[in-house]
Amino acid sequence: GDSVTQMEGPVTLSEEAFLTINCTYTATGYPSLFWYVQYPGEGLQLLLKATKADDKGSNKGFEATYRKETTSFHLEKGSVQVSDSAVYFCALSDPNAGGTSYGKLTFGQGTILTVHP
């Protein structure tokens, strides 16, 4: 079945450092890929998405490029802020899934990011 693997956390950075959180996936067909973010005490919210190979999703200074050849969707940000401290989840969904599988998301295990001033 479909699966998502994220780099082990937690990740601790100083403010203005460069961030990479690795995400690789296994799926049949051509999934859509997502990054969700969970700020402390809150539910998840969609950060960015990409629906086909070589697409780049971006939002709030974060970027991720859909790499079909390496089955990856790594999250990057050039200069992190303290306010970026959160848990980041990579997820996929197969838009070709039919029946009751349509619309379901498969999440990775999450990566905790802590940014210090």
Place this chain on the structure above:
Amino acid sequence: DADVTQTPRNRITKTGKRIMLECSQTKGHDRMYWYRQDPGLGLRLIYYSFDVKDINKGEISDGYSVSRQAQAKFSLSLESAIPNQTALYFCATSADGASIYEQYFGPGTRLTVT
């Protein structure tokens, strides 16, 4: 006001008790989901509903049941709680069509079973 609300936000209960977690949404979405979050395991889908008359099991439905009382309400029940059901539970919603994979999450319910 929040679009997706969950009650209670925190609950401590004893083994064997029945407990219900409630979710309400004002987004007008047909699709609703229940997930549990455990450290190191990410989110796992318990049940999901595409409309009031459609309920589907997720990957970890054993020990749980749900009720979709209306388009806006989706409740999760633990018939006889056990300690390994201690987790953070999230309700989510999504619209049909092109935005189907953009799920909107509630703030979560932290459940502890002693």
